[in-house]
Amino acid sequence: MQYYSTNGKAPMADLHKAVVKGLAEDRGLYMPEVIHRLPKAFFADMPEMRFQDIAFNVASAFFGDDVDLDALQDIVYDTLSFDCPIVKVKENIYSLELFHGPTLAFKDVGARFMARLLQYFIRMEGQKEEVNVLVATSGDTGSAVANGFLGVEGIHVYVLYPKGKVSPIQECQFTTLGKNITAIEVDGVFDDCQALVKSAFMDEELNKHMKLTSANSINVARFLPQAFYYFNAVARLMLMQMSNEKGEMRNENEKMKNDGAAISHFSFLIPHLIMCVPSGNFGNICSALFGHSMGLPVKRFIAANNANDIFYKYLQTGKYEPKASVQTLANAMDVGDPSNFARIINLYSENNQLTEVATHQRITNLISGATYSDEQIKDTMRQCYAETGYILDPHGACGYQALVDGLQPGEVGIFCETAHPAKFKEKVDEILGIDVEIPERLAAFMKGKKQSVPMTKDFKDFKAYLLSVEG
Ligand SMILES: *Cc1c(COP(=O)(O)O)cnc(C)c1O
Numbered sequence: 203m204q205y206y207s208t209n210g211k212a213p214m215a216d217l218h219k220a221v222v223k224g225l226a227e228d229r230g231l232y233m234p235e236v237i238h239r240l241p242k243a244f245f246a247d248m249p250e251m252r253f254q255d256i257a258f259n260v261a262s263a264f265f266g267d268d269v270d271l272d273a274l275q276d277i278v279y280d281t282l283s284f285d286c287p288i289v290k291v292k293e294n295i296y297s298l299e300l301f302h303g304p305t306l307a308f309k310d311v312g313a314r315f316m317a318r319l320l321q322y323f324i325r326m327e328g329q330k331e332e333v334n335v336l337v338a339t340s341g342d343t344g345s346a347v348a349n350g351f352l353g354v355e356g357i358h359v360y361v362l363y364p365k366g367k368v369s370p371i372q373e374c375q376f377t378t379l380g381k382n383i384t385a386i387e388v389d390g391v392f393d394d395c396q397a398l399v400k401s402a403f404m405d406e407e408l409n410k411h412m413k414l415t416s417a418n419s420i421n422v423a424r425f426l427p428q429a430f431y432y433f434n435a436v437a438r439l440m441l442m443q444m445s446n447e448k449g450e451m452r453n454e455n456e457k458m459k460n461d462g463a464a465i466s467h468f469s470f471l472i473p474h475l476i477m478c479v480p481s482g483n484f485g486n487i488c489s490a491l492f493g494h495s496m497g498l499p500v501k502r503f504i505a506a507n508n509a510n511d512i513f514y515k516y517l518q519t520g521k522y523e524p525k526a527s528v529q530t531l532a533n534a535m536d537v538g539d540p541s542n543f544a545r546i547i548n549l550y551s552e553n554n555q556l557t558e559v560a561t562h563q564r565i566t567n568l569i570s571g572a573t574y575s576d577e578q579i580k581d582t583m584r585q586c587y588a589e590t591g592y593i594l595d596p597h598g599a600c601g602y603q604a605l606v607d608g609l610q611p612g613e614v615g616i617f618c619e620t621a622h623p624a625k626f627k628e629k630v631d632e633i634l635g636i637d638v639e640i641p642e643r644l645a646a647f648m649k650g651k652k653q654s655v656p657m658t659k660d661f662k663d664f665k666a667y668l669l670s671v672e673g
Pocket of ligand 1: 480481483484486487597
C-alpha cells in the first residue's frame with residue numbers, strides 16, 4: 203500500500219516511511235491510497251468473532267501488503283491485551299468503553315500498535331541508529347505513547363506537554379517512567395507543543411543529526427488501528443440485540459410476515475446505528491470514518507466537541523477557521539486547529555476532486571456536530587449519574603449528551619467513553635460529590651517520582667536541547 207499526502211505536493215510513501223516520518227514532506231498528512239471494503243461474509247461472521255480476530259481482519263485490509271501476516275497477527279493480538287466492551291447506559295444509548303488499557307484511555311490502542319509496528323520495522327532492517335519519537339500531548343496521548351513504547355529497544359520517546367494544563371494523574375503517567383521516556387514540560391499551551399514537534403520534523407539540521415518520528419494521532423500507525431474497536435462495538439451490539447430478541451423473535455417473525463417483507467436480521471438491526479465520538483484532534487472519529495468507508499454499518503456520525511467548536515462551526519458554515527484553543531474540563535479535546543480535519547476533507551472530496559461546497563454537503567450528510575460548555579458538561583455528568591448510576595468522564599459526557607440531544611426515534615447510539623473517570627478524579631469527585639475509585643494500574647503510577655525537563659515554547663531552545671542530548 204502506498205500513502206499520499208493530503209497536501210498533494212510530496213512523493214508517495216510506503217508504510218514504513220509513512221510510519222517513521224509521520225508527516226509528509228509538504229506538511230500534509232498521509233492517507234492510504236485505497237481503502238478496501240471488507241467482504242460481506244466478514245460482516246455476517248463478525249458477531250461471533252473475537253475482538254482480536256475482528257481487528258486482525260481490519261488490520262490486514264490496511265497493512266496486509268506491507269507486514270508479514272503472522273507478524274501482523276502477533277502485533278494485533280499483543281496490542282489488544284484488553285477489551286473494549288460496550289455497556290448499556292440507558293434505553294438506546296451504549297457506552298463504548300475505551301479505557302480498559304494500561305493508561306485508561308483509547309489512545310492505548312493506537313500507541314501500542316504503533317510501538318509494535320515500529321519495532322517490527324526496526325528488527326526487519328537490523329537498524330543500528332536509535333529512533334526518536336516526538337509526541338505532543340494535551341494529556342492522554344503522552345501517557346499512552348510513553349507506556350506503549352516503554353522499554354522498546356532502539357526507540358527513545360520525548361513527550362512534550364503544556365505546563366500546568368494536564369491533570370496530576372495524567373502527568374504522573376508519563377513523567378515517572380524513566381528508561382527510554384523523557385518528559386518535557388513546555389511553558390505554553392498544547393498548540394505550542396504541537397508546533398515545536400512539527401518544526402522539529404521540518405528542521406533539516408536536526409533531521410541530519412538524529413532520526414525523528416512522530417507518534418501523534420496524525421501517524422497512520424496510530425490512527426488507523428482505532429478502527430478496530432468500532433467494528434468490535436458493532437459486532438457486540440449485533441450480538442446483544444440478537445440474543446435480546448431471541449425471546450421476541452417469534453413476534454418479530456410474525457411482524458415480518460405481516461409486513462410481507464423478508465427482512466434479514468442483519469439489516470433489521472443495523473440501519474439505525476449512530477456512532478458518536480468526543481473529538482479534539484479528530485483522529486478517533488477519522489478512524490471511524492475510515493471504518494465506514496470499509497463498510498462498517500453505521501448510519502451517521504456525531505462529532506461531539508467541548509467549547510472548542512471549530513469543526514462544529516465548519517459544519518454550520520462550510521468555513522474552517524482555526525483559532526487558539528480554550529481550556530475546558532475535557533482538556534484532551536482542547537484543540538483549536540484539529541490536524542485530522544485535513545484527512546476528513548481529503549476523504550470526502552475524493553482527494554480534492556470535488557468542490558468545497560460538494561465536499562461540505564457530503565460531510566454534513568454523514569456527520570453532525572455538537573458543542574458543550576463546561577457548565578453543560580457538569581450538568582450532563584450529574585444527570586446521567588442520577589438517572590442511570592453511570593459515571594461519565596468529562597470527555598465521554600460530551601458524547602453521551604450529543605446522543606441524548608441528537609438521537610431520532612428508532613435510532614440506537616453508541617458513544618465513546620474515551621477515558622476512565624478516575625483519570626480526572628479531582629474534577630469528577632467534585633462535580634458528582636462522590637469518591638471515584640482509582641483502578642490499581644493507575645494507582646501504581648501515582649507512587650512514582652516526577653522527572654521532567656523544563657522548556658520554553660521557543661523552537662530555538664527545543665532544538666538546542668535535542669542537539670545537546672543526542673550527540
Ligand atoms: C485524545 C482524547 C480525545 C480526543 O480524541 P481525538 O482523536 O484527538 O479527537 C477525547 N477524549 C480523551 C479522553 C482523549 O484522551
